[in-house]
Amino acid sequence: MSAPAHRVPAGSARERILDTAFRLFYAYGPRGVGVDTVIAESGVAKATLYKHFPRKDDLVLAYLDKVDQAWFGALRAAARDAGDDPRDQLVGMFDALVGACRREGYHGCAFINTAAESPAGSEVHARTVEHKTVVRAWVTDLARRAGAPEPELLARQLTLLLDGGLAGGVLDGDPVIAEAARRSARALVDAALA
Amino acid sequence: MSAPAHRVPAGSARERILDTAFRLFYAYGPRGVGVDTVIAESGVAKATLYKHFPRKDDLVLAYLDKVDQAWFGALRAAARDAGDDPRDQLVGMFDALVGACRREGYHGCAFINTAAESPAGSEVHARTVEHKTVVRAWVTDLARRAGAPEPELLARQLTLLLDGGLAGGVLDGDPVIAEAARRSARALVDAALA
DNA sequence: AGACTAACAGACAGGTCTGTCTACTGGACA
DNA sequence: TGTCCAGTAGACAGACCTGTCTGTTAGTCT
Numbered sequence: 545m546s547a548p549a550h551r552v553p554a555g556s557a558r559e560r561i562l563d564t565a566f567r568l569f570y571a572y573g574p575r576g577v578g579v580d581t582v583i584a585e586s587g588v589a590k591a592t593l594y595k596h597f598p599r600k601d602d603l604v605l606a607y608l609d610k611v612d613q614a615w616f617g618a619l620r621a622a623a624r625d626a627g628d629d630p631r632d633q634l635v636g637m638f639d640a641l642v643g644a645c646r647r648e649g650y651h652g653c654a655f656i657n658t659a660a661e662s663p664a665g666s667e668v669h670a671r672t673v674e675h676k677t678v679v680r681a682w683v684t685d686l687a688r689r690a691g692a693p694e695p696e697l698l699a700r701q702l703t704l705l706l707d708g709g710l711a712g713g714v715l716d717g718d719p720v721i722a723e724a725a726r727r728s729a730r731a732l733v734d735a736a737l738a
Numbered sequence: 739m740s741a742p743a744h745r746v747p748a749g750s751a752r753e754r755i756l757d758t759a760f761r762l763f764y765a766y767g768p769r770g771v772g773v774d775t776v777i778a779e780s781g782v783a784k785a786t787l788y789k790h791f792p793r794k795d796d797l798v799l800a801y802l803d804k805v806d807q808a809w810f811g812a813l814r815a816a817a818r819d820a821g822d823d824p825r826d827q828l829v830g831m832f833d834a835l836v837g838a839c840r841r842e843g844y845h846g847c848a849f850i851n852t853a854a855e856s857p858a859g860s861e862v863h864a865r866t867v868e869h870k871t872v873v874r875a876w877v878t879d880l881a882r883r884a885g886a887p888e889p890e891l892l893a894r895q896l897t898l899l900l901d902g903g904l905a906g907g908v909l910d911g912d913p914v915i916a917e918a919a920r921r922s923a924r925a926l927v928d929a930a931l932a
Numbered sequence: 933a934g935a936c937t938a939a940c941a942g943a944c945a946g947g948t949c950t951g952t953c954t955a956c957t958g959g960a961c962a
Numbered sequence: 963t964g965t966c967c968a969g970t971a972g973a974c975a976g977a978c979c980t981g982t983c984t985g986t987t988a989g990t991c992t
Contacts, residue, residue: 773979
């Protein structure tokens with residue numbers, strides 16, 4: 545079960561690279577950060593980086609997977625914290641957005657930002673679509689359990705608000721945006737389940 | 739009043755450059771298009787481009803101004819077409835989003851896309867904030883005239899929907915997104931003015 | 933005719949980027 | 963002791979990018 549002991553710090557180089565890439569890519573966008581910078585900041589040799597991530601794109605995709613885990617996790621945690629009623633959970637997930645806005649270095653949606661600088665048919669694009677689809681499916685399920693007559697529509701409306709709140713974050717992380725999104729969510733949920 | 743006749747085709751070179759930049763920048767992002775490409779596609783000499791736009795950034799800013807005119811113009815036109823009631827205009831402006839989604843080559847919000855690939859304190863960023871502020875001020879005015887008790891909040895909520903709809907456009911121009919935004923707008927306007 | 937101006941054509945410098953390659957280091961295992 | 967392996971260090975090729983500069987062409991005004 546335990547990782548082979550002779551393999552030094554269990555992939556520490558890979559993790560250092562990915563952590564550094566996460567930080568830099570989010571702050572400046574993948575295109576705005578050269579591999580040399582990632583190498584320098586993570587204190588790793590170039591050959592090591594290219595061994596773990598043969599193309600820079602592989603590193604970008606790994607970065608997006610990391611973002612997906614973090615963001616989707618935050619959404620589910622916020623929904624869970626809102627109680628047992630799916631109706632409250634649909635609104636409560638917006639606390640993840642409020643929290644994100646408050647975080648130092650908040651810079652909007654990593655997926656949208658990355659997709660914006662990637663060619664149309666790229667893997668990055670596909671991965672982003674996949675992420676958005678998974679999140680929306682989860683929200684749709686929540687809406688269905690809340691008893692919404694048109695769960696797909698409500699999910700679409702709520703994810704639209706999420707995207708809008710995240711997109712605006714590229715400019716400033718004003719929490720008033722997240723609050724407005726939260727209040728919109730409440731109004732839409734109430735209207736759908738009236 | 740008329741432009742000096744001796745000045746050949748009235749800045750045709752400048753316009754050709756700007757039109758080409760508009761098309762290419764929107765499709766691939768300013769960073770994804772080199773000045774050499776703009777030169778080649780607009781059939782202009784390099785010196786001519788750099789005469790009209792001393793730095794590439796100047797061209798990017800001119801591009802954003804063009805986008806601002808087009809998009810803000812489309813929003814106002816859609817609102818105007820919705821009738822005289824400010825309440826209907828607040829919802830009607832979403833027809834601009836529906837129209838944009840349907841357009842060939844639709845690729846989301848040029849401002850957000852460009853801001854996503856620009857450093858934090860850049861002129862591009864400032865111009866984007868300015869654009870969003872102007873649009874929101876206009877929506878706020880509409881909300882006030884519609885009699886909303888909290889026009890700033892309603893405007894924030896509606897522009898959030900606009901941004902969300904536009905942001906999602908980087909991935910696909912599914913008109914169902916714009917329709918969902920429109921229906922959200924109706925629900926939010928009704929809820930605010932109930 | 934002469935001066936001016938807008939634009940064309942394209943070489944060039946200097947920098948950055950990705951990705952490859954060689955040579956070396958030190959620990960783990962047989 | 964010898965082999966393997968992950969990692970370090972850094973040179974290098976080749977592409978691309980911005981911005982500058984030189985020289986030429988053609989039309990317009992005086």
